[in-house]
Amino acid sequence: MRKLVGGLLVLLLIGGVYWWYAVDARPPADASYEFDLAQIRTLADALPGDKPAAARYEKVSAYVFPEAMVMAGGSWRTVDIPIYAYQLVYAGKTVMIDSAFDRSLAKPDFMVPFFDDAAYARVERALGKAALIVITHEHPDHLGGLARHAQLATILPNVKLTDTQIADAKALAAAGLPADALKDYAPLHYDRYTAVAPGVVLVAAPGHTPGSQMVYVQLADHRELLFLGDVAWQMRNIVQLRERPRWVTDWIIDEDRRAVSAELQTLHALRETAPGLRLVPGHDGAAIDALTRAGVLQAGFTE
Numbered sequence: 001m002r003k004l005v006g007g008l009l010v011l012l013l014i015g016g017v018y019w020w021y022a023v024d025a026r027p028p029a030d031a032s033y034e035f036d037l038a039q040i041r042t043l044a045d046a047l048p049g050d051k052p053a054a055a056r057y058e059k060v061s062a063y064v065f066p067e068a069m070v071m072a073g074g075s076w077r078t079v080d081i082p083i084y085a086y087q088l089v090y091a092g093k094t095v096m097i098d099s100a101f102d103r104s105l106a107k108p109d110f111m112v113p114f115f116d117d118a119a120y121a122r123v124e125r126a127l128g129k130a131a132l133i134v135i136t137h138e139h140p141d142h143l144g145g146l147a148r149h150a151q152l153a154t155i156l157p158n159v160k161l162t163d164t165q166i167a168d169a170k171a172l173a174a175a176g177l178p179a180d181a182l183k184d185y186a187p188l189h190y191d192r193y194t195a196v197a198p199g200v201v202l203v204a205a206p207g208h209t210p211g212s213q214m215v216y217v218q219l220a221d222h223r224e225l226l227f228l229g230d231v232a233w234q235m236r237n238i239v240q241l242r243e244r245p246r247w248v249t250d251w252i253i254d255e256d257r258r259a260v261s262a263e264l265q266t267l268h269a270l271r272e273t274a275p276g277l278r279l280v281p282g283h284d285g286a287a288i289d290a291l292t293r294a295g296v297l298q299a300g301f302t303e
């Protein structure tokens, strides 16, 4: 009898630990994240000039993760985690959002089974000629292509990295940025929102990393996109209101889950209150495909 009770207690303990680290997705009751869409739309009109005619993307690589790593309570079947860079096409200029990463950072293996050298070459060329480059956050799969670019010194005057993004030397080094690359660099500082180009507004969203930001884009035809960076890897995080599990946020990526959970709640609500605002998660092939079919995103950069 004693053995049976002891065994049951051990099972309960294991179950409890598993639930806490892999399943629990309850959002913190008192965390909140404000997203003032009216103010953001005003800022999108603040800079003179035409808004972008198109938003394009390149898919450079993909991780393969179990869904249980993407979302608390997810299954252990694997899902693709594609890696993209985005290009906003204006009349006569382009703006880049994120830069993916090169083959040396991707290190193709069983968790990175796909790397498209031709797509990456197009990203490199697009970075080289962009009038402006912004990065959603300081992780290698977003910053790496810029950090390791052969013409980094020439490109840097067109790059708006924020003060919080460049504060973490360890993250910059992991993304392949040469140690002295930013020694004379004046980073961007802003509090909540800032307009950086006609139709383009940066929205601070610290949590996944300290320097995480979302990028609001209003196209010339008034359609609206919100590039989420890795606030949500996939739409399932927003639709089901499920953050990444604690074993990922606490043990692997060191994320502020309280902040991210609040951001997910706000994005979840935005789907009802602003259905025209298309959310673009960091690594969601199905979401990107749907936006492509809707004609809001277009596959492949312009040369």
Ligand SMILES: [Zn+2]
Binding pocket: 139, 141, 142, 230, 282, 283
């Ligand atoms: Zn990412």
